[in-house]
Amino acid sequence: MKVVGFAGFSGSGKTTLVEQLIPELRMRGLRVSVVKHAHHSFDLDHPGKDTWRHREAGAFEVVAASSKRLMLVREFEQPTELNVHHLLAELYQGVDWVLVEGFKESDLLKIEVWRAADPGKEPKPVRYPEDDFVVAVATDAPGQLPVATGLPLLDLNAPAQVVDWLLQQGDRFDYNWELHGAV
Numbered sequence: 001m002k003v004v005g006f007a008g009f010s011g012s013g014k015t016t017l018v019e020q021l022i023p024e025l026r027m028r029g030l031r032v033s034v035v036k037h038a039h040h041s042f043d044l045d046h047p048g049k050d051t052w053r054h055r056e057a058g059a060f061e062v063v064a065a066s067s068k069r070l071m072l073v074r075e076f077e078q079p080t081e082l083n084v085h086h087l088l089a090e091l092y093q094g095v096d097w098v099l100v101e102g103f104k105e106s107d108l109l110k111i112e113v114w115r116a117a118d119p120g121k122e123p124k125p126v127r128y129p130e131d132d133f134v135v136a137v138a139t140d141a142p143g144q145l146p147v148a149t150g151l152p153l154l155d156l157n158a159p160a161q162v163v164d165w166l167l168q169q170g171d172r173f174d175y176n177w178e179l180h181g182a183v
Contacts, residue, residue: 002096002097003098003108003173004100004108004109004110005104005110005111006102006110006111012113012115013115017156021162021166031094031097032097032099033091033095033097033098035087035088035099035100036100037101037102038102044073051064055073059075060075060077084100084108088175097166097173109135109172110133112127112138113137114138114139115139116140116141123144123146125146126146128147129149136151136152136154136165137149138162139155140157
């Protein structure tokens with residue numbers, strides 16, 4: 001399994017890029033999973049549905065499955081901040097690539113997503129000068145990066161080219177289960 005992170009400020013285009021990379025990887029015959037960090041309370045369930053009712057009754061975990069999908073919802077009794085390695089351990093092991101959105105402080109190799117500022121606005125800072133895990137920058141304006149870099153610059157608006165680069169660099173993104181204690 002290969003794992004790559006995508007980090008950048010809100011509005012930089014991380015979600016759009018990840019969304020565009022998924023079908024590009026799938027067209028090449030690869031199975032893709034996504035791990036997304038959510039900062040706020042979120043819910044995949046709906047009030048009144050059986051699974052929601054089970055959670056409301058106090059179930060720690062509810063698993064719902066059909067012939068087309070599986071959903072696991074786990075309720076923590078106390079606020080619990082899982083790291084990205086905990087979440088990767090929850091995934092099906094038969095996946096080829098995992099795209100991780102968020103978790104910018106993680107020790108995963110990542111692509112920084114940076115978009116030029118709107119006219120009249122200050123550009124957002126970049127992470128790559130201080131983050132040794134940033135291995136490339138996906139941007140719409142390489143000439144406007146606030147700090148020069150020797151990292152590969154990927155076209156934020158060309159997802160097929162980003163996938164080409166990922167596949168060319170594939171071995172460096174192999175996830176090491178033993179290193180991260182997720183075996």
